[in-house]
Amino acid sequence: MTLQDRVVLVTGGARRVGRAIALALAERSAHVVISYRSSAADARRAVRELGRHGGRPSAVRADLTRPEQVRRLFEAIRRRYGRLDVLVNSASQFERAPFSTLTPQQWDRTLAANLTGPFLCALYAARLMQRQGTGKIINLADWAGVRPYKDHLPYIVSKAGVLGLTRALAKELAPAIQVMAVAPGPVMPPPQMSKAARARVARRVPLRRWGSPQDIANTVAFLVEGTDFMTGSCVFVDGGQLIA
Numbered sequence: 001m002t003l004q005d006r007v008v009l010v011t012g013g014a015r016r017v018g019r020a021i022a023l024a025l026a027e028r029s030a031h032v033v034i035s036y037r038s039s040a041a042d043a044r045r046a047v048r049e050l051g052r053h054g055g056r057p058s059a060v061r062a063d064l065t066r067p068e069q070v071r072r073l074f075e076a077i078r079r080r081y082g083r084l085d086v087l088v089n090s091a092s093q094f095e096r097a098p099f100s101t102l103t104p105q106q107w108d109r110t111l112a113a114n115l116t117g118p119f120l121c122a123l124y125a126a127r128l129m130q131r132q133g134t135g136k137i138i139n140l141a142d143w144a145g146v147r148p149y150k151d152h153l154p155y156i157v158s159k160a161g162v163l164g165l166t167r168a169l170a171k172e173l174a175p176a177i178q179v180m181a182v183a184p185g186p187v188m189p190p191p192q193m194s195k196a197a198r199a200r201v202a203r204r205v206p207l208r209r210w211g212s213p214q215d216i217a218n219t220v221a222f223l224v225e226g227t228d229f230m231t232g233s234c235v236f237v238d239g240g241q242l243i244a
């Protein structure tokens with residue numbers, strides 16, 4: 001699938017990795033919609049930047065844990081563009097949750113944002129894509145969904161769930177719609193992470209450094225444009241974390 005004139009939704013596309021993905025797809029002449037929850041100013045800035053590449057970008061506010069808001073997001077896309085070619089499920093919540101203080105609320109919050117959100121988006125996206133007879137869904141997972149680290153149990157289980165969601169959706173939606181995942185390693189530290197902690201992370205990566213949001217954006221662009229003969233697969237862009 002070429003990206004020229006395709007309609008793409010990147011959830012969580014106002015900031016950080018989602019923003020890099022949105023820009024990479026706009027640079028390849030797609031019309032990019034970003035969804036945001038709380039980052040309205042960042043979303044406005046991102047839309048201005050996306051617009052420099054000549055498409056018809058827009059931003060829609062939606063809490064992706066709320067089915068009615070997700071339904072309205074896709075209805076807005078249908079009304080404005082009449083179609084949807086690619087969904088990139090990037091929005092996510094990353095929360096430290098040591099087991100000794102873990103609460104059921106933390107579990108519910110994280111699973112709702114990281115697993116129910118992508119499921120709801122895929123549900124409504126698939127309805128638009130099935131009408132067209134074509135489409136791609138790309139889910140942002142995490143290498144830790146396969147090799148867990150400590151103190152983040154809900155996040156890690158949610159990302160393992162995203163890998164399961166990718167495979168099961170790929171089966172449900174074949175042959176018209178291809179569903180894939182990208183599992184990043186460390187590519188962009190949380191804002192509060194200290195320099196020392198960042199260096200510790202880099203030392204554990206076989207390639208001995210952090211990757212970048214651009215590594216993920218390029219991979220998403222490849223999954224759209226590079227091949228149409230892939231579904232149910234996950235690409236690990238993790239500096240070798242899986243073999244560490």
Ligand SMILES: NC(=O)c1ccc[n+]([C@@H]2O[C@H](COP(=O)([O-])OP(=O)(O)OC[C@H]3O[C@@H](n4cnc5c(N)ncnc54)[C@H](OP(=O)(O)O)[C@@H]3O)[C@@H](O)[C@H]2O)c1
Pocket residue numbers: 011012013014015016017018035036037038039040062063064065089090091092093094112113117140141142143183184185186187188189190
């Ligand atoms: N950063 C990394 O090194 C890394 C490593 C492994 C995997 N990943 C995965 O790659 C993706 C992007 O990473 P990131 O670090 O850019 O993510 P992030 O900063 O943790 O989150 C991206 C956006 O998700 C949105 N979001 C969270 N909960 C939401 C909800 N309930 N409804 C709607 N939007 C919601 C937020 O939007 P608002 O700001 O508008 O509220 C946030 O800006 C994520 O899926 C992440 O798990 C990242």
